[in-house]
Amino acid sequence: MAELRTWRTLGAALLASSLMPLNSTMIAVALPEMTREFARPPGTVTQAAVASYLVAAIVLQGPGGKLGDRIGHRRVLALGLGLVAVGAVVGAAAPAIGVLAAARVLMAAGGAAIVPATVALLRTELPADRRGRAFGLFGAVMSLAAGIGPVVGGELVRAFGWSSIFAANLPVIGLAALLAVGRTQRAPAPDRPRFDLVGSVLLAGALAALVLGLDASGGTAAALLGACAVLVVPLVWWERRAGDPVVALGLFASAAFTAGSLLIALQNLVLYTLLFELPQVLAALLAVDSAVTGRLLAALTAAMIVASLAAGRLTDRIGARPVAVGGVLASLGAVGLLAAAGMSSPWSLVLPLAVLGIGVGLASPAAQSASLAAVAREHSGAAAGIATTMRYLGGVVGVALLGRLVDLAGEPSAVLGEHRTVLAVFAGVLVAAAACAVVLPGRAAPARLPDA
Numbered sequence: 001m002a003e004l005r006t007w008r009t010l011g012a013a014l015l016a017s018s019l020m021p022l023n024s025t026m027i028a029v030a031l032p033e034m035t036r037e038f039a040r041p042p043g044t045v046t047q048a049a050v051a052s053y054l055v056a057a058i059v060l061q062g063p064g065g066k067l068g069d070r071i072g073h074r075r076v077l078a079l080g081l082g083l084v085a086v087g088a089v090v091g092a093a094a095p096a097i098g099v100l101a102a103a104r105v106l107m108a109a110g111g112a113a114i115v116p117a118t119v120a121l122l123r124t125e126l127p128a129d130r131r132g133r134a135f136g137l138f139g140a141v142m143s144l145a146a147g148i149g150p151v152v153g154g155e156l157v158r159a160f161g162w163s164s165i166f167a168a169n170l171p172v173i174g175l176a177a178l179l180a181v182g183r184t185q186r187a188p189a190p191d192r193p194r195f196d197l198v199g200s201v202l203l204a205g206a207l208a209a210l211v212l213g214l215d216a217s218g219g220t221a222a223a224l225l226g227a228c229a230v231l232v233v234p235l236v237w238w239e240r241r242a243g244d245p246v247v248a249l250g251l252f253a254s255a256a257f258t259a260g261s262l263l264i265a266l267q268n269l270v271l272y273t274l275l276f277e278l279p280q281v282l283a284a285l286l287a288v289d290s291a292v293t294g295r296l297l298a299a300l301t302a303a304m305i306v307a308s309l310a311a312g313r314l315t316d317r318i319g320a321r322p323v324a325v326g327g328v329l330a331s332l333g334a335v336g337l338l339a340a341a342g343m344s345s346p347w348s349l350v351l352p353l354a355v356l357g358i359g360v361g362l363a364s365p366a367a368q369s370a371s372l373a374a375v376a377r378e379h380s381g382a383a384a385g386i387a388t389t390m391r392y393l394g395g396v397v398g399v400a401l402l403g404r405l406v407d408l409a410g411e412p413s414a415v416l417g418e419h420r421t422v423l424a425v426f427a428g429v430l431v432a433a434a435a436c437a438v439v440l441p442g443r444a445a446p447a448r449l450p451d452a
Helices: 002-017 019-038 042-071 073-092 097-125 128-160 169-180 197-215 218-241 249-253 255-286 290-318 320-341 346-373 377-405 412-439
Strands: none
Touching (some): 002 073, 002 128, 019 128, 019 169, 042 097, 042 377, 073 097, 097 346, 097 377, 128 290, 249 255, 255 346, 290 320, 290 346, 320 346
């Protein structure tokens, strides 16, 4: 019975976690209709519906994970579901663009609580020899949710209008809540220091300045990135002295945790940059429409899902290092295949994209399993929050880099040259990822980290 309750809780957590990538990608197809209804410029609507969600999701991962360590990950999971539900109801009925932005922030805050709680529960509720499979399933669920987001969103918007993409969250939330009900929550420790509010504010400020600075240009970018650098100094000073820091710097004393988190960030940099770059380059060079691009990217998503499931079992059997190294080498091979394929036909990219999906699908669950295994149980939430923040930052850095490397307004030969430059950058990033993969343990190691 206890094992059944555990799997129900983990099933609820995985289902709830799928909402974050789903809401990240599903919104894209609704932006044109929102623009017409609110009679605002497309850039304004994008800032309200997309940028607000992205910034809130990144800056709140760390505090969300730390809160789980303090009051229990199941409680934080329930809190996150409640926030997403409120945001979904507000968003579906939003009468103005400002209300829409507030709804998206609420949903991102809920996701920032749910995802670290889910990762921490996979670490704390399962024995070491079953965690790899669980993290593989987590990777498959997240990949599937991100991949089907535009398809689901397109069908909902076509049939019921843009508000339906908010309302669609409610049945999923209801099912997750039903699965999670009845599990006993642990009481918070009464003698712990206060929640690290100062550290949370400093961390949020630094990350927000970084994300916005990477997206800006000129003097604005310089000012924001400078503000990020300035805020890092008091953040580190404070976190070294805080009684229960939101960023436990001692976690980085573990080579496995640091390497695993960095590997995930580097893989995401390549993956998300390619997801943004490839459709634009195909449209510019071959006049490929979104339907063809979607079918191409389906090869990547399908391969990633299958490889994630296989990676979990392999990690449990042979350890994280060989699986992660194999995954990164496959990703490097995929970049080479992309460069060799050129852009003569969109269908020549199917094999490289499938190989890339295999590479990412293998490496990410192995890295996540190894990094969380290196962390003491009581720090699982904080570690999950840091790792998830790194995952999103990898994508943000990649997309910002893309905007500086590719100019789609140029001649086709120039666009192709810029595409090859992006692939060369990918190769360098993946070499760094391979170095991180080599550092991971061959087998799951017991946690032995300092508290801070």
